[in-house]
Amino acid sequence: MARNEQLIRQHKVLQILERSRFGRTLEEIRDDLVDELGLTSLHTRSVRRDLEALQAAGFDVESHEIQRGRVWKLGPRFRGTQKITVSVTELVALSLSRELLFPLSGTPFWIGIESFWSKIRESLPPAVWHHYEQSRKILHVLGITPKSYENQQGIIRTIHRAIQQHRVLQIHYQTLGEPAARQRKIEPYGLVVYQSSLYIVAAVSGASDDLRAMRHWKLDRFQKAEALDEYFRPRKDFQLESHLGKSMGIFAGEKTRKFRIRISAYAAPWVLEDPWHPQQIVEHRRDGSLVLTVTAAHELEIIPRVLALGTEAEVLTPASCRKAIGQIVSRLGEMYE
Numbered sequence: 001m002a003r004n005e006q007l008i009r010q011h012k013v014l015q016i017l018e019r020s021r022f023g024r025t026l027e028e029i030r031d032d033l034v035d036e037l038g039l040t041s042l043h044t045r046s047v048r049r050d051l052e053a054l055q056a057a058g059f060d061v062e063s064h065e066i067q068r069g070r071v072w073k074l075g076p077r078f079r080g081t082q083k084i085t086v087s088v089t090e091l092v093a094l095s096l097s098r099e100l101l102f103p104l105s106g107t108p109f110w111i112g113i114e115s116f117w118s119k120i121r122e123s124l125p126p127a128v129w130h131h132y133e134q135s136r137k138i139l140h141v142l143g144i145t146p147k148s149y150e151n152q153q154g155i156i157r158t159i160h161r162a163i164q165q166h167r168v169l170q171i172h173y174q175t176l177g178e179p180a181a182r183q184r185k186i187e188p189y190g191l192v193v194y195q196s197s198l199y200i201v202a203a204v205s206g207a208s209d210d211l212r213a214m215r216h217w218k219l220d221r222f223q224k225a226e227a228l229d230e231y232f233r234p235r236k237d238f239q240l241e242s243h244l245g246k247s248m249g250i251f252a253g254e255k256t257r258k259f260r261i262r263i264s265a266y267a268a269p270w271v272l273e274d275p276w277h278p279q280q281i282v283e284h285r286r287d288g289s290l291v292l293t294v295t296a297a298h299e300l301e302i303i304p305r306v307l308a309l310g311t312e313a314e315v316l317t318p319a320s321c322r323k324a325i326g327q328i329v330s331r332l333g334e335m336y337e
Contacts, residue, residue: 149219186202260317
């Protein structure tokens with residue numbers, strides 16, 4: 001087995017033991033690994049070697065003989081290193097982050113968030129928690145879409161496992177506007193949370209180089225996902241963070257275009273107050289207006305923002321985007337006559 005797969009499995013063993021208060025037998029650990037990593041089979045000898053490797057690496061893993069057999073559990077030294085200390089300010093910041101991630105409710109990621117939050121609450125003195133509750137009353141989070149991926153948590157586990165193990169995914173994907181879902185094979189590289197939705201960044205498996213550009217697949221449109229016994233070699237030139245930083249939104253595209261937008265003096269303060277992109281270029285004009293230059297993979301990342309400003313914004317280039325907005329405005333005029 002590849003070294004990377006062994007490390008993934010050993011890390012999962014630690015997670016299994018960490019959430020087990022009374023320990024797990026080799027067979028129980030083996031069954032958990034098969035279920036959570038989507039393995040077709042796994043021998044208990046491999047599980048024992050993983051446990052011994054963790055002990056050799058310095059992890060406090062103990063074994064005890066009890067009525068139901070020999071169980072493995074984390075020792076007191078391991079749990080002692082997990083002691084949590086946190087300030088009220090850190091608690092408030094963490095609780096805000098937790099609420100921003102409510103759309104992940106029901107997913108393995110949310111289970112991790114809730115587990116960590118529970119550990120913090122149990123470890124704090126009542127006086128500290130009371131101080132936190134008083135401080136939290138003055139902050140409120142709005143604008144989060146009321147959605148949940150609870151029904152897709154099995155699909156998410158499969159996708160996450162495929163990303164870690166570089167396995168090809170076979171999916172049934174329902175593209176909007178198409179009458180039925182299509183079966184595809186994709187090579188997943190990462191997960192993205194964007195505006196309360198989850199997206200999978202993946203290339204089409206087996207396609208030519210020109211067609212292997214990264215695409216963003218919305219999880220809401222997945223009907224099924226299966227990790228195949230096929231593996232892909234990740235692109236060495238691909239970095240998820242830099243890939244996502246090329247554009248303003250979630251539209252995929254290896255090639256981006258520059259858009260220049262004139263913003264009136266009236267609207268300029270709002271645009272400066274809420275930047276469109278971290279790397280935007282702002283040219284200030286004497287009359288108080290400005291010209292904004294941003295990069296985007298698709299003009300639909302630009303058009304809604306421009307239309308939201310009405311006559312206070314005008315796309316200067318490219319010409320194709322100007323034309324598209326002109327057609328939209330023309331149709332709106334006819335609609336509201």
